[in-house]
Amino acid sequence: MQTAAAVSEPAGSPRGLALTVAEVRLTPILIADPPLLNTQGVHQPYTPRLIVEVVTADGTTGVGETYGDTRYLDLAAPLAEALPGHRLADLNGLADLAARVCALPEEVSDSVDTGGLRGVQTADKLRLSVVSGFEVACLDALGKCLGLPVHALLGGKVRDAVDYSAYLFYRFAEHPQGRGESDDWGAALDPEGVVAQARRFADTYGFGSFKLKGGVFPPEQEVAAIRALAEAFPGKPLRLDPNGAWSVETSLKVAGELGDVLEYLEDPASTTDRMAQVAAGTAVPLATNMCVTTFPEIRDAFTRGAVQVVLSDHHYWGGLRNTQHLAAICRTFGVGLSMHSNTHLGISLAAMTHVAATVPNLDYACDSHYPWQTEDVITRRHVFDSGRLAVSDLPGLGVELDRDALAALHRRWLDDDGSMRDRDDAAAMRLAEPGWTTPSVPRW
Ligand SMILES: O=C([O-])C(=O)C[C@H](O)[C@@H](O)C(=O)[O-]
Numbered sequence: 027m028q029t030a031a032a033v034s035e036p037a038g039s040p041r042g043l044a045l046t047v048a049e050v051r052l053t054p055i056l057i058a059d060p061p062l063l064n065t066q067g068v069h070q071p072y073t074p075r076l077i078v079e080v081v082t083a084d085g086t087t088g089v090g091e092t093y094g095d096t097r098y099l100d101l102a103a104p105l106a107e108a109l110p111g112h113r114l115a116d117l118n119g120l121a122d123l124a125a126r127v128c129a130l131p132e133e134v135s136d137s138v139d140t141g142g143l144r145g146v147q148t149a150d151k152l153r154l155s156v157v158s159g160f161e162v163a164c165l166d167a168l169g170k171c172l173g174l175p176v177h178a179l180l181g182g183k184v185r186d187a188v189d190y191s192a193y194l195f196y197r198f199a200e201h202p203q204g205r206g207e208s209d210d211w212g213a214a215l216d217p218e219g220v221v222a223q224a225r226r227f228a229d230t231y232g233f234g235s236f237k238l239k240g241g242v243f244p245p246e247q248e249v250a251a252i253r254a255l256a257e258a259f260p261g262k263p264l265r266l267d268p269n270g271a272w273s274v275e276t277s278l279k280v281a282g283e284l285g286d287v288l289e290y291l292e293d294p295a296s297t298t299d300r301m302a303q304v305a306a307g308t309a310v311p312l313a314t315n316m317c318v319t320t321f322p323e324i325r326d327a328f329t330r331g332a333v334q335v336v337l338s339d340h341h342y343w344g345g346l347r348n349t350q351h352l353a354a355i356c357r358t359f360g361v362g363l364s365m366h367s368n369t370h371l372g373i374s375l376a377a378m379t380h381v382a383a384t385v386p387n388l389d390y391a392c393d394s395h396y397p398w399q400t401e402d403v404i405t406r407r408h409v410f411d412s413g414r415l416a417v418s419d420l421p422g423l424g425v426e427l428d429r430d431a432l433a434a435l436h437r438r439w440l441d442d443d444g445s446m447r448d449r450d451d452a453a454a455m456r457l458a459e460p461g462w463t464t465p466s467v468p469r470w
């Protein structure tokens with residue numbers, strides 16, 4: 027085991043070498059995903075992720091995970107090539123290195139694409155999403171070398187367990203045209219289906235708060251589903267997230283109808299401007315993982331009171347340390363903080379849990395898609411107990427790569443004809459509803 031002093035060893039010394047990246051492995055994979063509905067369409071049967079491994083000169087391996095669509099892979103490749111020789115502890119240098127070596131795709135500029143479920147798509151955000159996977163891998167390796175858990179490298183945990191929330195989706199029983207894997211959840215397309223799904227989440231994982239992904243059906247149907255949840259789970263925190271599908275007027279109407287049971291309303295309307303108008307007309311807190319997903323968006327949104335809770339996603343924000351910086355800014359402005367989740371595996375869930383453990387102002391139970399993911403690349407799946415995950419004190423992230431599982435999921439990626447390698451919920455929906463296109467917002 028290395029000592030903490032070894033972090034500052036000269037790079038050429040034997041101990042310094044042990045803390046230096048010697049090799050990077052990138053493994054794109056496709057993981058099974060159920061037919062979950064959102065305002066853009068339905069999840070494809072398989073979704074891409076990228077697994078990052080950094081290997082030190084003494085053979086220690088650290089793992090990270092991030093989005094795996096082609097545009098992320100294109101940026102990850104040159105960073106992987108440039109990383110050997112980089113010191114694990116030089117995390118600040120990672121983003122600089124990425125800025126130097128990653129040529130951005132031509133179609134991404136700093137001002138394009140304000141739509142989509144992941145908020146703006148700027149060049150910086152795309153690159154930071156890639157950097158996040160490398161940062162987590164370096165932290166995992168560093169922790170293993172030093173015998174310290176990642177939360178200790180981030181300054182130390184302030185809690186021993188992190189609360190998660192049940193992430194409910196309207197869903198089909200099967201993927202359109204019977205593609206992909208089957209499961210036994212059945213369809214959830216009405217309030218009864220949503221309550222049954224919530225009941226199973228509560229019974230299996232002990233979750234005590236519930237988020238419903240909305241923007242799928244006309245708002246009155248989703249209001250009815252939230253009312254049904256409130257009746258089935260009296261007093262439990264409830265959230266509704268239509269991913270910006272509503273107008274300001276519709277958002278205010280829903281806030282008025284559900285104000286007594288909602289913990290917060292998540293991205294009822296798209297854009298900071300619309301969110302500010304909604305916030306001005308309701309006392310229901312507004313949360314976002316769409317209009318504040320980058321540092322440059324913070325000032326406008328916070329000074330206008332457009333959002334009361336930021337749902338951080340360490341991938342978007344550039345890693346675990348940037349998430350801590352975001353937390354400090356939120357604290358300064360009196361804005362709440364929690365965590366967003368997209369389809370992800372156990373490496374990212376471990377990373378989320380480590381950073382969440384270090385943030386004093388983590389005010390709400392975090393989102394996680396993890397219960398929907400039946401496949402993983404770690405040897406022991408995370409287990410929610412009473413809706414919480416214990417914070418690991420093992421060195422690094424505390425997870426171990428399952429090489430057989432990784433190889434099988436990579437094989438699926440290799441065998442794919444290209445149709446699953448970039449997430450496209452609208453394309454998947456067209457198989458159920460020919461002619462479907464991504465609805466423009468506001469949809470209602
Ligand atoms: O909270 C959110 O907005 C999300 O998690 C966005 C995701 O893309 C979600 O809508 C999904 O996976 O369908």
Ligand SMILES: [Mg+2]
Nearest residue numbers: 267292293315
């Ligand atoms: Mg959201």
